[in-house]
Amino acid sequence: MAGIRKIDDKVSEAIITAGDYSAGIYTFGAILHSFSCGGRDVVVGYDDFAPYPDTVHTTYLGEVIGPFANRIGGASFTLDGRVCALERNDGANSLHSGSINFGARFWRMDSMDGSSVRLSLDVPEGGGFPGNHHAEVIYALSEDGKLTIEYGLESDALCPANMTNHAYFNLAGKGDVRNHRLTIDSPEYLCVDSGLIPTEPCPVSGTDFDFRNGAVLGDRRGGAYDHCFIFGDSRKAVLEADGYRLTVTTDLPAMQLYTGEFLSSAAPGKRGEPIVPFSGVAMETEFYPDFPNRPGFPGAYTAPGKAFRSTTSYHLERI
Numbered sequence: 335m336a337g338i339r340k341i342d343d344k345v346s347e348a349i350i351t352a353g354d355y356s357a358g359i360y361t362f363g364a365i366l367h368s369f370s371c372g373g374r375d376v377v378v379g380y381d382d383f384a385p386y387p388d389t390v391h392t393t394y395l396g397e398v399i400g401p402f403a404n405r406i407g408g409a410s411f412t413l414d415g416r417v418c419a420l421e422r423n424d425g426a427n428s429l430h431s432g433s434i435n436f437g438a439r440f441w442r443m444d445s446m447d448g449s450s451v452r453l454s455l456d457v458p459e460g461g462g463f464p465g466n467h468h469a470e471v472i473y474a475l476s477e478d479g480k481l482t483i484e485y486g487l488e489s490d491a492l493c494p495a496n497m498t499n500h501a502y503f504n505l506a507g508k509g510d511v512r513n514h515r516l517t518i519d520s521p522e523y524l525c526v527d528s529g530l531i532p533t534e535p536c537p538v539s540g541t542d543f544d545f546r547n548g549a550v551l552g553d554r555r556g557g558a559y560d561h562c563f564i565f566g567d568s569r570k571a572v573l574e575a576d577g578y579r580l581t582v583t584t585d586l587p588a589m590q591l592y593t594g595e596f597l598s599s600a601a602p603g604k605r606g607e608p609i610v611p612f613s614g615v616a617m618e619t620e621f622y623p624d625f626p627n628r629p630g631f632p633g634a635y636t637a638p639g640k641a642f643r644s645t646t647s648y649h650l651e652r653i
Contacts, residue, residue, distance in 0.1 A: 336448040341383045344440050348451040353477035363437040364398035364453045364471050366501045369481055371650050378502035378614035385601035390438040393597055394500040397437025398471050399430045401463050403498040404590055404623035407531040411626035420462035425529050434461035436469055450474035465491030480649045487642040494626045495634045495642035502594055502614025506576040508607045511615045512552030514575040518545040520563040532623050535564055551593055558595045562588050562623055571617055579653045584619035584646040587632050592616040619646045
């Protein structure tokens with residue numbers, strides 16, 4: 335049943351429903367806690383809120399990441415002649431905005447009805463990213479099982495913007511996702527260096543990165559992926575397993591596929607299931623990683639009077 339569940343003085347969970355579907359969203363991190371069809375919850379996480387704050391800078395379970403998702407090489411970029419030095423939290427690089435990540439903050443619940451919730455957040459300048467930021471996110475659920483996330487970001491200074499959601503999905507609700515079948519409309523992916531910083535677009539044809547006709551994750555590379563796939567015209571990815579299908583569509587040009595090779599948690603996951611490597615797969619829609627340092631890569635910038643807007647949908651259905 336739709337409603338608001340109070341966790342403590344700072345955190346609540348908005349539970350939205352539509353038809354046979356439901357989703358739970360925490361005000362902390364705007365975390366997607368659950369997404370269920372007929373009682374099958376396909377989001378990896380914890381039964382209760384308590385363990386989530388310990389994951390905000392490690393596994394990023396279900397968080398809304400911002401202002402910049404993914405990696406920035408050398409943890410710096412130059413903007414209008416100013417060198418912006420960022421937190422180095424991934425070797426020599428910056429990952430998911432470091433400690434100022436939106437997923438580590440308490441959001442406001444601005445409005446809610448039975449099938450949607452709007453959250454917002456104000457973040458002062460910090461972490462090397464220019465400007466004060468105002469972020470908004472709307473989760474909306476339809477009766478046919480489409481969970482749509484609308485992102486908005488404004489700032490009072492020129493700043494790169496790249497928001498996403500870092501939910502991990504497991505369509506069986508348990509076990510190893512390397513038996514999941516994935517199809518991606520992606521003729522190219524981004525080759526990376528040893529620090530996983532992209533170097534250039536590379537064709538997927540003839541490689542382990544060709545998912546255009548679908549492939550079981552574990553049939554290649556031992557199922558280990560942490561790479562950015564460049565979408566074709568449909569901007570779509572389809573994950574299938576155990577009688578369920580999850581279709582991801584977006585207005586963004588790319589998607590980071592991370593199959594959870596390094597997932598781990600001391601706390602047990604939902605229903606007592608362990609959270610271990612390959613427990614879930616993240617499909618993070620985005621602009622290209624490191625675009626502030628790569629003039630040829632597509633990206634977005636906020637500035638006074640210029641907001642970042644984006645929409646991604648996750649359509650869950652039985653097959």
